Amino acid sequence: MDNVSIIAVASIVTAGFTTGIGCMFPALSEGKSVAQALSSIAQQPDAAPTITRTLFVGLAMIESMAIYCFVVSMILVFANPFWNHIIAK
């Protein structure tokens, strides 16, 4: 394999793994936090607005981890700096 195909294979495989693993664990933790928030709302319906607001902020924080992984894989696929370097040479 020459340099170009090694870079292509490495970046495509890494992009797939990045999004795959990076979606798995945030999904688990989001499920956990939503389940916990639902049970606390069921126990104390009066505190629902506060719990919901905190839940949304926390969910967005957790989800941003998945988004970081997605951005990294998007960069690897569509705007790969190594690929651009090889192409320009």
Added chain:
Amino acid sequence: MKLTPDQTIFWQHGFITINLTIVTTWGIMLFMVVGAKLITRRLKANIKISRWQCVLEMIVTSINDQIADIGLPKPEFYIGFIGTLFLFIAMCNLWIILPWYEPPTGSLSTTAALAICVFMAVPYFGISRTGFFNYLKTYVSPTFIMLPFNIISELSRTLALAVRLFGNIMSGGMIVAILLSITPLLIPIVMQALGLLTGMVQAYIFSILATVYIAAAVQESIKKQKKLNSKTQTKI
């Protein structure tokens, strides 16, 4: 494939570039400024007010309530910054219902600019509310050992703010574009609706996080106020 609206360039001269992001941003700014000017031209304090004044009052009072809930007393002082952030991002993300519209928040330069605004606003509000030395004290707040970590967190949360908003909006547009080539019939509409929800939540999150950061910077003055209050209450 187009990743951001930065890549649609209308006019370029030297390092000055007019791209789609700038045009859309200025369009939204113009829309919001002219709209606010038109609505607030004839404000009334009667029982019967115009419809649009009612809408604006609802927006302003609910943003004030949210800021006060997080723990910033006197939200009128902060709403100029936080409310503008929220309204601008929400307006940018809301207009994806229009065809051929690309949200300027889907470009890293816009979100980086907004995050840098938050980065500058935190010391501004901190110093103006508590004074210079009290603001510096928040950097060594638990102990002196935490100083480098506090500085690192200040920088990394700015980066996180920028990348979070950019990633969410960009991924929404990207997913719709990919689905259009796979299942072009109904599924992209559902994802677009989901993108609308994500956009609103992200606007909310961005402004909430800015409020939390500002609240952390002005906590000294809030603590002092509480101490004064409890003292006067015990006296009474």
